Each structure stands twice: as C-alpha cells, then as structure tokens.
Amino acid sequence: MTPELNLQAEYRHRETDQGDLSLNFDGRFAPQDRNGVDQKTARIGARYSPSPQNSIIASFIDAERDQLLDFFNNGNEAQILSKAQSHQIEAQWLYKGNRFNTITGLSIYRTQTDDYYFGNLFLDFPTKQDNYYGYTNINFPENITWTLGLSAESYDLQNFSLNQLNPKLGLRWSITDQLVLRAAAFEVIKRDLVVNQTIEPTQLAGFNQFFDDANGTDSKNYGIGLDAHLSQKVWGGIELSRRDLEIPIGIGGPFEIEEDQEDLYRAYLYWLPSRNWSVTVEYLYEGFKMLDGQYRRTSFPTQLETTTVPLNVRYFSPLGFFAGAGVTYVDQRVNYDPEATATASGSDDFFLFDATVGYRLPKRYGIIALEARNLLDQQFQFQDYSFQTANNSTDPRFLPERTFLARIILNF
Numbered sequence: 001m002t003p004e005l006n007l008q009a010e011y012r013h014r015e016t017d018q019g020d021l022s023l024n025f026d027g028r029f030a031p032q033d034r035n036g037v038d039q040k041t042a043r044i045g046a047r048y049s050p051s052p053q054n055s056i057i058a059s060f061i062d063a064e065r066d067q068l069l070d071f072f073n074n075g076n077e078a079q080i081l082s083k084a085q086s087h088q089i090e091a092q093w094l095y096k097g098n099r100f101n102t103i104t105g106l107s108i109y110r111t112q113t114d115d116y117y118f119g120n121l122f123l124d125f126p127t128k129q130d131n132y133y134g135y136t137n138i139n140f141p142e143n144i145t146w147t148l149g150l151s152a153e154s155y156d157l158q159n160f161s162l163n164q165l166n167p168k169l170g171l172r173w174s175i176t177d178q179l180v181l182r183a184a185a186f187e188v189i190k191r192d193l194v195v196n197q198t199i200e201p202t203q204l205a206g207f208n209q210f211f212d213d214a215n216g217t218d219s220k221n222y223g224i225g226l227d228a229h230l231s232q233k234v235w236g237g238i239e240l241s242r243r244d245l246e247i248p249i250g251i252g253g254p255f256e257i258e259e260d261q262e263d264l265y266r267a268y269l270y271w272l273p274s275r276n277w278s279v280t281v282e283y284l285y286e287g288f289k290m291l292d293g294q295y296r297r298t299s300f301p302t303q304l305e306t307t308t309v310p311l312n313v314r315y316f317s318p319l320g321f322f323a324g325a326g327v328t329y330v331d332q333r334v335n336y337d338p339e340a341t342a343t344a345s346g347s348d349d350f351f352l353f354d355a356t357v358g359y360r361l362p363k364r365y366g367i368i369a370l371e372a373r374n375l376l377d378q379q380f381q382f383q384d385y386s387f388q389t390a391n392n393s394t395d396p397r398f399l400p401e402r403t404f405l406a407r408i409i410l411n412f
Contacts, residue, residue: 004048004049004050005046005047005048005049006046006047006048007044007045007046008044008045008046009042009043009044009045010041010042010043011040011041011042011043012039012040012041012042012043013039013040013041014037014038014039014040014041015036015037015038015039016035016036016037017034017035017036017037018034018035018036019031019033019034019035020033021386021396022384022386022387022396023382023383023384023396023398023399023400024383024384025301025332025334025346025348025381025382025383026343026344026381027381030071030072032071032072033069033070033071033072034068034069034070034071035067035068035069035070036067036068036070037065037066037067037068038065038066038067039063039064039065039066040063040064040065041061041062041063041064041195042061042062042063043059043060043061043062043197044059044060045057045058045059045060046058046059052096053095053096053097054093054094054095054096055093055094056091056092056093056094057090057091057092057093057094057105057199058090058091058092059088059089059090059091059199060087060088060089060090061086061087061088061195061197062086062087062088063084063085063086063088063195064083064084064085064086065082065083065084065086066081066082066083066084067081067082067084068080068081068082069081069082078117078118079117079118080115080116080117081115081116081119082113082114082115082116083113083114083115083116084111084112084113084114085111085112086109086110086111086112086193086195087108087109087110087111088107088108088109088110088193088195088197089107089108090105090106090107090108090198090199090200091105091106092104092105092199092200093105099138099139099140100136100137100138100139101136101137102134102135102136102137103133103134103135103136103201104133104134104135105132105133105134105199105200106130106131106132106133107129107130107131107132107133107191107198107200108129108130108131109127109128109129109130109131109191109192109193110126110127110128110129111126111127111192112126112127113125113126113127125157125158126157127155127156127157127192127215128154128155128156128157129153129154129155129156129191129192130153130154131151131152131153131154131189131191131200132151132152133149133150133151133152133200134149134150134151135147135148135149135168135201136148136149143173143174143175144171144172144173144174145171145172145173146169146170146171147168147169147170147171147172147184147204147205148168148169149167149168149169149170149186149204150165150166150167150168151165151166151168152164152165152166153165153166153189155189155191155216157192157215157216157248159255160216160248160255162189162216162218164189164218166186166187166188166189167185167186167187168184168185168186168187168204169184169185169186169204170182170183170184170186170204170205170207171183171184171205172205172206177229178228178229178230179226179227179228179229180226180227180228181224181225181226182205182206182207182223182224182225182226182227182239183205183223183224183225184204184205184206184207184221184222184223184224185220185221185222185223186204186207186209186220186221187218187219187220187221188209188210188218188219188221189216189217189218189219190210190211190212190213190214190215190216190217190219191215192215192216196210196212198210205223205225206225206227207221207223207225207241209221211243212389213245213247213388213389214247214248214249214388214389215248216247216248217245217246217247217248218245218246219243219244219245219246220243220244221241221242221243222241222242222243223239223240223241223242224239224240224241225237225238225239225240226238226239233271233272233273234269234270234271234272235268235269235270236267236268236269236270237267237268238265238266238267238268239264239265239266239267240263240264240265240266241263241264242261242262242263242264243261243262243264244259244260244261245259245260245261245262246258246259247259247260247293249293249295249296250295256293256294256295257293258290258292258293258294258295258296259290259291259292259293260288260289260290260291260388261287261288261289261291262286262287262288262289263285263286263287263288264284264285264286264287265283265284265285266282266283266284266285267282267283268280268281268282268283269281269282276315276316276317276318277313277314277315277316278313278314278316279311279312279313279314280310280311280312280314281309281310281311281312282308282309282310283307283308283309284306284307284308284309284310285305285306285307285308286304286305286306286307286308286385287304287305287306288301288303288304288305288385288388289302289303290302290303294340296387297336297337297340297341298337298340298341299341299387300387301334301335301336301383302335302336302337303333303334303335304332304333304334304335304383304385305332305333306330306331306332307329307330307331307332308328308329308330309328309329309330310326310327310328310329311326311327311328312324312325312326313325313326320359320360320361320362321357321358321359321360322356322357322358322359322360323355323356323357323358324355324356324357325353325354325355325356326353326354326355327351327352327353327354328351328352328354328398329349329350329351330349330350330351330352330380330382330398331347331348331349332347332348332349332381332382332383333345333346333347334346334347334383346381348380348381348382350378350380351378352373352374352376352378352398353374353375353376354371354372354373354374354375355371355372355375356369356370356371356372357369357370358370358407361410364411365410365411366408366409366410366411367407367408367409368407368408368409369406369407369408370404370405370406370407371404371405371406371407372402372403372404372405373399373402373403373404373405374398374399374400374401374402374403375402376402377401377402378400379400379401380398380400382398382400384396384397
C-alpha cells in the first residue's frame with residue numbers, strides 16, 4: 001500500500017481423503033477406515049512500520065473444517081462428522097534497539113466444534129484461548145545473546161481449564177567464530193488450532209517451541225546444543241533436549257491428566273566436497289516414556305526408543321538437474337504394559353534405501369522431482385508417533401513397501 005504499510009490476503013481450500021496411515025508395531029491395520037477433511041481458510045494480514053525501529057503486525061484467520069471419520073468398531077460401521085469453526089486474531093509489536101530487541105504480542109482463539117454420530121449431535125464444545133507474550137533478545141556481552149520471555153495463557157475447554165504463566169529462557173553464545181553454544185528452558189501450552197499457524201516466535205535459541213501435541217498439553221522443555229564450523233566445507237553439531245508433558249485425556253467424558261517424558265538426542269555432520277556435491281550423516285535418538293495415566297496404555301506403548309542414522313549423497317548440476325541417494329538405518333524397541341494389554345513388546349532393526357532425481361526450473365519457477373523410497377521393498381515392524389499428536393495422524397516417515405512419489409512445485 002505504502003512504504004510503511006503492507007497488506008496481504010489469502011484463501012486456501014484443502015480436500016484430503018485418506019485411509020489408515022498409522023504404523024503400529026503389532027501390525028494393526030484398518031483397510032476399510034476412511035478419513036476425509038474439507039477445510040476452508042481465509043487470512044488477512046498487515047504490517048505497519050512507522051520507523052526503522054518499530055513494526056506492528058496483525059493477522060486474522062477464519063477457518064472452517066469438516067472431518068468425516070468412517071470406521072468399524074467391534075465389527076460395526078461407525079461414522080463421526082466433526083465440524084469446527086475457528087477465529088484466530090493476533091497482533092504483535094516489534095522494537096529493534098542497538099543491543100536488544102523486543103517482541104510483544106497477544107493472540108485470541110475461539111473455536112466451536114460439533115461432533116455428529118450418524119447425523120445426530122452427541123458432543124458440542126467451544127474452546128476459548130487467550131495468550132499474551134513478551135520476548136527480549138539482549139546482546140551482553142557482545143558474543144552472547146540472551147532471550148528472556150514470559151507468556152500468560154488462558155485455556156478453557158469443557159471440563160478442562162487452566163490459567164498460568166510460562167517462563168522462557170534462551171542462550172546463544174558464540175564462543176569463537178566457528179563454535180556456538182545454545183541452551184534453552186521454557187514452558188508451552190499446546191493450542192487448539194484449526195490452522196497450525198501463528199506469528200508468535202516458534203523457537204528459542206534454535207529449539208522448537210511448538211509441537212503437534214494433544215490440545216491443552218502443558219510441556220516443560222529443556223535443551224542444549226553445540227554447533228561447529230569445522231572447516232570451510234564441513235559443519236557439525238550435537239543437540240540434547242527433554243520434554244516433560246502433562247496431557248489432558250478424556251475431553252467430553254471421564255477425565256485425567258497423563259504424564260509423559262520425551263528425550264531427543266541428535267548429532268549431525270554436513271560436508272561439501274565440491275560446489276556440486278553434498279554429503280550428510282545424522283544420528284537421531286527419540287525416547288518416549290508414559291510415566292502416569294491409564295487411558296492410553298491399553299492401546300499404545302508405555303515406552304518407545306527409536307534410533308535413526310540417515311546417510312545421504314546429493315548432486316546438483318549448474319543446468320538445474322539434481323539427484324540423490326541415501327541409506328537409513330533404523331533400530332526400535334517397543335514396550336507395552338502387560339497388565340493393561342495383551343500386545344507383546346518387541347524390537348526390530350532394518351536398512352532402507354532411497355533415491356531421487358529432478359529438475360529445478362529456470363528463474364526459480366519451480367521443481368519437478370521423482371522420488372523412490374524403500375527401493376529394496378524392505379518389510380519391517382515400526383511404531384510411529386501418531387498417538388502423541390492432536391489428531392492421531394501423521395505423515396509416515398517409513399513405509400514397509402516400495403513407494404514412488406512424483407512432486408511438482410510451481411512458483412508464480
């Protein structure tokens with residue numbers, strides 16, 4: 001509109017139809033289940049910068065989401081239609097000083113969800129959430145950046161509500177030009193978002209704040225990492241983090257707070273042997289423990305440990321062509337509660353081979369690519385983490401069969 005004022009508007013319509021995508025270690029699969037989503041989203045955003053030091057951002061999102069679950073329960077067909085109407089209002093003030101900057105904002109969320117069983121309304125609940133936050137990044141001394149933050153959360157959903165303050169602390173220390181230490185500790189409440197989108201800062205000192213936890217989950221997060229520029233063509237680092245979760249289970253019925261613990265250990269090494277080639281190797285350990293609670297342990301693991309080691313080699317041609325190949329080693333151990341379920345604990349390990357080839361269109365107009373996953377058609381047992389997410393769904397990282405994907409991305 002003007003050099004100081006920018007406006008934007010967008011509309012998105014998404015239709016998805018999928019079957020049972022979850023991977024369970026015991027091989028459970030429901031071939032007749034269907035999950036259909038029809039979602040419409042409209043957004044208006046504005047940015048006003050009256051001076052180089054000050055900017056104001058505002059965002060309004062209106063979303064409608066219809067989700068139809070068609071499944072079988074004890075041999076009988078069941079159908080649930082969930083209709084959600086959501087409004088999301090956010091505003092933010094950014095200030096930039098010489099040795100510090102601040103981010104202050106507020107968010108207001110209102111969602112009305114109606115669930116129908118074969119056309120009859122059986123669950124009706126509104127969600128009210130208000131969030132106020134402030135972050136300050138301070139450079140003192142010159143090679144250290146401190147992040148100090150605090151948010152106030154109000155969450156109200158039927159038979160569950162909370163009001164609390166969430167402290168946030170982050171540290172980024174440039175020990176040398178080649179070595180950076182990161183650390184963070186913060187608390188977050190998972191919001192009931194129809195659209196997983198917000199203008200609030202999503203990370204502290206390089207650690208992600210927001211995960212697709214069950215709505216209303218209170219998570220305490222701790223992390224430390226070390227990033228190194230080992231040479232002109234080699235980068236590496238390590239990262240350790242823990243999340244302590246309090247999860248509200250049983251919205252709309254019998255209710256309890258269940259407690260989980262998640263650990264994430266990661267190490268990485270990136271090498272650029274030439275301008276056209278890259279080599280990456282990583283080590284990733286994901287640990288999960290169900291510490292307290294009764295509902296989920298009848299169907300899901302109480303302890304889950306997954307180690308993943310991917311190695312990838314990629315080539316990029318100056319003419320726009322690219323190709324890559326990789327091998328991933330996966331080792332997983334799954335434990336169930338023998339007093340709550342007859343499902344047996346177990347473990348499995350396997351190697352997966354993947355490849356990709358594609359072309360990058362001139363002037364960044366887009367990408368055309370063909371991907372092949374699990375080229376050797378390796379069969380394996382694997383438990384994904386969908387039972388920890390808000391909608392019990394996730395895109396599977398690994399598939400126990402050979403899969404080909406075509407991908408086209410166009411930029412206008």
